[in-house]
Amino acid sequence: MNHATSRMLTRVKAVYLYIREKGTVTTKEIADEFGTTDRTVQRDLNILTHNGLVKSPVRGKWKITAKPVNIS
Template identity: 60%
Template sequence: MKPSTDRMLTRIKSIYLYIYKRGNVSTKELVEEFGTTQRTIQRDLNVLEFNNLVSSPERGKWTTTSRKIKIS
């Protein structure tokens, strides 16, 4: 796997765990926490949303779904 892909997957996993621990976070909070652009965070959230791991109950706010996952 390319280093950039590995970095992206690690970041997406970290974002998921951050949302899971906090319960409900804003996109802005994720940008500040992970020190990346809003576009990058949005792209990562789209991956998580596509896989039914997070949802957006209101614009700019994110929470995890009830889907069961195995974290390795």
């Protein structure tokens, strides 16, 4: 796995853990927390959504789903 992919996966995992810790958060809050752009956060959230780990019940607000996750 190349360095960029590894860095992205680490960030996606951190975003998931941040949402899990905070409850419901906005895209802007995530971007501010991780020092990235809204677009980068949206790409990360797309990965998490595709895998059924987060959902957006209200536009721009995110929370985790009930899908079990084994974090290593």
